Amino acid sequence: MTTTVSRSPYIGTLIDTSNANDVIDVMDMARLDYDVTKVDVYSEPVITEDGVSTLKFGSDAGIIGWLDGQPTAYRTVGSRYQIMQNREAFGPLQYLWDEGFITGVEQAGKTHNGQKAYMLARLSHECRLNDKHTPYLLLTTTHDGSGSFTARGILRRYSCANQIPSIFSTARDIAVRIRHFGKAERDIASEIRESLLYSIIPSFGTYEDMLSQPRMNDDMTDVDLERFASNLFPYRPDVIEHILERGDLYYDELERGQKRSVTLTQTKRTAVRSLFTGEGNGDLVGTRAGLFQAAVEWSDYHSGGNRGVRILAGEDVDFKRRAYNVALSL
Numbered sequence: 001m002t003t004t005v006s007r008s009p010y011i012g013t014l015i016d017t018s019n020a021n022d023v024i025d026v027m028d029m030a031r032l033d034y035d036v037t038k039v040d041v042y043s044e045p046v047i048t049e050d051g052v053s054t055l056k057f058g059s060d061a062g063i064i065g066w067l068d069g070q071p072t073a074y075r076t077v078g079s080r081y082q083i084m085q086n087r088e089a090f091g092p093l094q095y096l097w098d099e100g101f102i103t104g105v106e107q108a109g110k111t112h113n114g115q116k117a118y119m120l121a122r123l124s125h126e127c128r129l130n131d132k133h134t135p136y137l138l139l140t141t142t143h144d145g146s147g148s149f150t151a152r153g154i155l156r157r158y159s160c161a162n163q164i165p166s167i168f169s170t171a172r173d174i175a176v177r178i179r180h181f182g183k184a185e186r187d188i189a190s191e192i193r194e195s196l197l198y199s200i201i202p203s204f205g206t207y208e209d210m211l212s213q214p215r216m217n218d219d220m221t222d223v224d225l226e227r228f229a230s231n232l233f234p235y236r237p238d239v240i241e242h243i244l245e246r247g248d249l250y251y252d253e254l255e256r257g258q259k260r261s262v263t264l265t266q267t268k269r270t271a272v273r274s275l276f277t278g279e280g281n282g283d284l285v286g287t288r289a290g291l292f293q294a295a296v297e298w299s300d301y302h303s304g305g306n307r308g309v310r311i312l313a314g315e316d317v318d319f320k321r322r323a324y325n326v327a328l329s330l
Contacts, residue, residue: 007161009300013308014109014118023094023105030108032086032117036065036074036143063143065114074115077145080181089141089149090119092189100124101196102137111309115144118312120154125201128208131284132158135204137196140312142180151176151192152314153200155207160280162296163311166203167321168210215328216289224330225276228291229269231326236261272298288327295323 008014015030027033063074063083096102102121110117123135133155141149155164176195178188220228234240239258243249251259276294277285284290299316300307310316 008107008308009161009163009311010107010109010120010308013111013306013312014107014120016106017108018104018106020105022097023090026105026108026119027086027090030110030119031067032090032108032110032119034065034067034114035085036063036083036114038077038081038083039064063145065143067114072113074113075144075146078181081145082180083143084141084149084178084180086117086141088188089117090139092192093119093121093137093139095189096121096137096193096196101193106136111312112144115146116140116142116312123153123196123201125204127155127204129212131211131282131289133164133207133211134158135201137200138312139192145180148180149176149178149188151195151200153203153207155204157293157296159282160293160297161300162293163300163316164207164211164296165311165314165317165320166207167317167324168206210324211289216287216292218288219286220288220291220330225273225291227330228295228326229272231329232272232295232323233265233268235265268298271302275302288330291327291330292324295327296320299323 017026017029020026020029063077063081065072065074090108093102093105097104101124103124105119105121108117108119117140119139121137121139123137125135127133127135136154136156137151138154139149139151140147153166156162157164176191178191235243236258239249239254239262242254242258246253249262251262254262272294275281275297276290278294280297281290281293284293299319300311307316
């Protein structure tokens with residue numbers, strides 16, 4: 001068993017399953033034990049003023065999810081679409097669990113009424129970072145034709161639970177991608193196991209090298225902090241043009257929409273500056289690495305919207321990559 005999850009951007013999106021004994025337990029706790037089926041989609045005649053018309057569908061199959069025994073229509077898909085049940089997608093984790101590759105599945109759940117499902121498993125691999133980070137395996141599957149089954153690595157900073165995806169160009173973001181098309185049977189368990197050993201775990205070495213490079217320990221001044229916040233959250237182009245023309249911001253001269261954007265931008269900058277100097281940054285306070293972690297924490301816990309869903313979908317990668325590059329550019 002693992003320690004109960006106390007802080008995570010996925011709270012409210014994923015369920016804490018850290019006390020589960022096996023994958024079946026996880027599926028039961030997170031209510032992932034539902035099936036999906038493929039049904040025929042047909043056209044219906046529609047009466048119009050000009051006579052009889054036909055309502056045509058762009059596909060000949062539909063996906064139905066059976067949550068709590070009740071059918072829920074997901075989406076129309078093509079005839080080549082192949083269903084992958086949750087137990088097929090996540091079942092291979094049991095082998096990894098039994099063989100000691102993972103210590104357990106800490107969080108799991110579904111979004112979009114079961115159209116997307118997730119499991120976050122903690123790896124037994126240890127990271128070589130003085131600022132402790134824990135590696136995880138994130139498995140994602142979809143049932144609406146919008147994406148593939150994927151498995152990828154993600155780092156969680158121990159002190160504040162920041163989530164760091166593969167943001168480095170030399171690391172592979174998606175280690176396993178299995179499309180829901182084609183008739184060939186695939187050994188998903190073997191593919192995940194091999195990618196874990198030969199792609200995901202080695203990619204953590206890249207994380208470690210990039211996060212622990214000597215420059216990340218450089219001390220940052222107040223001027224550096226201001227430049228970081230300003231470059232990370234620049235003003236809108238029309239506001240920048242106004243500043244260049246007038247020589248300063250002159251807030252009162254801005255239009256209403258410009259004022260709103262300036263206020264929002266300044267709020268973001270203030271938040272990152274506060275996180276940089278806050279206790280949550282631990283031993284990284286005052287360093288280049290601390291700048292990066294402050295931006296990651298803002299993204300994971302202060303940026304608004306459904307942050308958990310955004311991270312699970314990989315929509316945080318570009319921002320975090322930019323934060324890392326901005327920090328290094330100072």
